[in-house]
Amino acid sequence: MTNIFAIVLAAGQGTRMKSKLYKVLHPVCGKPMVEHVVDHIETLNVERIVTVVGHGADKVKEQLGDKSEYVLQAEQLGTAHAVQQAEEILGALEGTTLVVCGDTPLIRPETMKALFDFHTAQKAKATILTAVAENPTGYGRIIRNEGGQVAQIVEQKDATFEQQLVKEINTGTYCFDNKALFETLKLVGNDNAQGEYYLPDVIEILQKQGEIVSAYVTNDFDETLGVNDRFALSQAEELMRARINERHMRNGVTIINPATTHISTDAIIGSDTVLLPGVIIEGKTIIGEDCTIGPNSHIVDSKIGNGTTVHSSVVLNSTVGDVTAIGPFAHLRPESTLGNHVKIGNFVEVKKSTLGDDSKVSHLSYIGDAEVGSNVNIGCGSITVNYDGKNKHKTTIEDDVFVGCNTNLVAPITVRKGAFIAAGSTITKEVPEEALAIARARQENKLGYVNKLNSK
Template sequence: MPNRYAVILAAGQGTRMKSKLYKVLHPVCGKPMVQHVVDQVTELNVQEMVTIIGHGAEMVKAQLGDTSLYALQEEQLGTAHAVMQAQSMLEGKDGVTIVVCGDTPLIKAETMEALIKHHEDLAAKATILTARIDDPTGYGRIIRNENGLVEKIVEHKDASDAERKVNEINTGTYCFDNRALFEALKNVNNHNVQGEYYLPDIIEILKKQGEVVTAYQTNDLEETLGVNDRIALAEAERIMRKRTNEAHMRNGVTIIDPANTYIETDVVIGQDTVIYPGTMIKGKTTIGADCFIGPNTEIDACEIGSESVIRQSVAHKSLIGSHVNIGPFAHIRPESTVHDDVKIGNFVEIKKAVFGKGSKASHLSYIGDAEVGSDVNIGCGSITVNYDGKNKFLTKIEDGVFIGCNSNLVAPVTIGKGAYVAAGSTITKDVPGEALAIARAHQVNKEDYVQKLNVRK
C-alpha cells in the first residue's frame, strides 16, 4: 500500500464567526472542529500529518499536541498557498496526500478511505471529493467527460447555463499523488481578483499535462458541511448530535427523546442504559449498563458503574460506582469517589470526597474534603466544616458511623468506627470508636418569655 500523508488546512481566522476564538477551535459536540478532522484522519494510518496553522497557531498546536506536524502560513494567500507551506516536509515523497479543511468536522474516516481507494484504483494524479446538492448555487461545479473523469471545475460565476444545471459540487477535500501535487503547486498563479493561490487550479494544470483527474462522490452531503459562521456551527452541532445519539441507540442504549439529549462524541454508554430528556453527557464519560440517567442531568468526565441512577443532578470529574442512587438535585463536584451501593439524596453536595460502600447522605448535606467509610449514615442538614478562610482540612468518618441531623464536623477531625454523633452537635475534637458524641448547649426553657416580650412592645 502506498504511503499516505495528510494536510489539514487550519490557518484561517474565520471573520464571519465574529469571535475571539479562532474558527477551527469552535467546538462541535464538545470537541474543536479541527480535532474532529484530525481524529478521523488519524484512522487512515497516515505516515505524516501536517496541519497548516496561522491565526491562533499556538492554541491550535496546544489542542492537537504531537498528533501532527505543523507548518505556519504567516499570510493567508489562498488554499494552494497554504498547502505550499508543507513543501519542506512532504515534497519529493512517494505516496498519496489527502487535503482536508479543518472546518469540516462532520467528515468521516470511511469516506476519506473510499476517496483514497478510488484514487488509487484509477491511478489518478488528483481526485476530488464531490457531492450532489439540490441547489448548487454558489458552488464550484464538477464537469465530467464521457468517461466519467473530471474535465474541469467551474465556479458558479463562470459557468454556462448548461454547466449551472450540474448539481455535483466540489466539497473542498482532495486526494493527490504527492509528487504531482508539489510539482503542480509551483505552477499555480494568483492572477485573479483576490490575488490568491487556489488549490482547484491544480486540477486544470494536471489536465493540461494529460494526467488522470477523477472524482469520488459521497452519498452523505451533510458530512461535507464547511463551518464559516454560527449558523453553520449550529447545523454541524445538530448533525453530529443526531449521529452520536443514533450510534448509541444502535448499540443498545435507550434515549427517550434524542432531539433533547446532548451527548458528546467521546462518551461510552453500556447496553440497556436509559437516558431521559434534557440530559447532557460530556467529556470522556463512561457509563455502565442498566443505568438510568436524567431527566435534566449534567455529567462531565465521570466514570459510572452499572445499575446506577442519577436523576436531575450534576456530576463532574468523579468516579461513581454500581448500584448508586443520586438525586434529585444533588451535586457531585470534582475529585469525588462514590463507591457501590451509595445513596446521595436531594440537595446533597459532595466535593473531593470519598464515599464508602453502602453509605448514605439522603438529604440537605455538604460533604467536602472528606473520607467517608462504608455503611455510614449522614443525617439531614449535616456538614463537614472544611475551610477556615485560608486552608482546607480533612474530615474522616470511619465505617459504621451514624451522624445525627444538623451536625457540624469541624475539620480536621476523625469520627471513629461505629461512633454516634448526636443531632445538633458541633464536633471539634476526635470521637473514639463506638462512642456517643454530644456537643451542644443544654436546653433552657424560659417560662412566660413571650408574654414579657409583648409587654415591652
C-alpha cells in the same frame, strides 16, 4: 502498499464566525472541529499528519498536541498557498496525500478511506471528493467534459451563469499523488477574482497535462458541510448529535427523546442504559450498563458504574460505583469518588471526597475534602466545614458512623469507626470509636417568658 500522508488546512481566522475563538476550534458535540478531522484521519493509519496553522496557531497546537506536525501559513493567500507550506515536510516523499479542511468535522473515516481506495483503483494523480447539492451556492462547481471526466473546478465567484447551475460540488477534500501535488503547486497562479492561489487549480493543470484526474461522489451531502458561520455550526452540531445518538441506540442504549439528548463523540455507554430527556453527556464519560440517566442531568468526564441512577443532577470529573443513586438535584464536583450502593440525595453537594460502599448522604448536606468510609449515614443538613478562610482541611469519617442531622464537622477532624454524633452538634475534636459525641448547649425553658414580653 503506498504511504499515506494528510494535510489539514486550519489557518483561517473565520471572520464570519464573529468570534474571538478561531474557527476550527469551535466545538461540535464537545470537541473542536479540527480535532474531529484529525481523529478521523488517524483511523486511516497515515504515516504523517501535517496541520497548516495561521490565526490561533498556538491554540490549535495546544489542542491537537502530538497528534500532528505543524507548518505556519503566515499570510492567508489561498488554499494552494496553504498546502505549499507543507512542502518542507512532505515534498520529497513518495505516496498519496489526503488534503482536508479543518472546518469539515462531519466527514466520516469510512468516506476518507473510500476516497483513497477509489483514487488508488483509478491510478489517478488527483481525486476530488464531490457531492450533489440541491443548493450549490457558495461551493466550487465540478465541470466535467463530454466523456464525464473532470475538466476543472470553478469557484462560485468565477463561475459563469451556466456553470453556477451545476449541482455537483467540490467538498474541498482531495487525494493527490504526493510528488505531483507539490510539483504542480509551483504552477498555480492567482489570476482570479480574489487574487488567491486556489488548490482546485491543481486539478485543471494536471488535467491539461494529460494526467488522470478522478472524482469520488459521496452519497451523503451532509457530511461534507463546511462550517463558516454560527448557523452552519448549529447544523453540524445537529447532524453529528443525530449520528452519535443513532450509534448508541443501535448498540442497545435507549434514548427517550434524541432531539433533547446531547452526547459527546468520545462517550461510552453500556447496553440497556436509559437516557431520559434533557441529558447532556460531555467529554470522555463512561457509563455502564442498566443505568438510568436523567431527566435533565449533566455528566462531564466521569465514570458511572452499572445499575446506577443519576436523576436531575450534575456530575463533574468524578467516579461513581455500581447500583448507586444520585439526586434529584445533587451536585458531584470534581475529584469525587462514590462506592457501590451509595445514596446521594436531593440538594447534596460532594466535592473532592470519597464515600465508601453503602454510605448515604440523603439530603441537604455538603461533603467537601472528606474521606468517608463504608456504611456511614450522614443526616440532613450536615456539613464538613473544610475552609478556614485561607486553607482547605480534611475530614475523615471511618466505617459505620452515624452523623445526626444539622451537624458541623470542623476540619481537620476524624470521626472513628462506629461513633454516633448527636443531631445539632458542632464537632471540633476527634470522636473515638463507638463514642457518642454531643456538642450543643443544654436546653433551658424560661416559663412565662412570652407573657412578660407581651406586657411591656
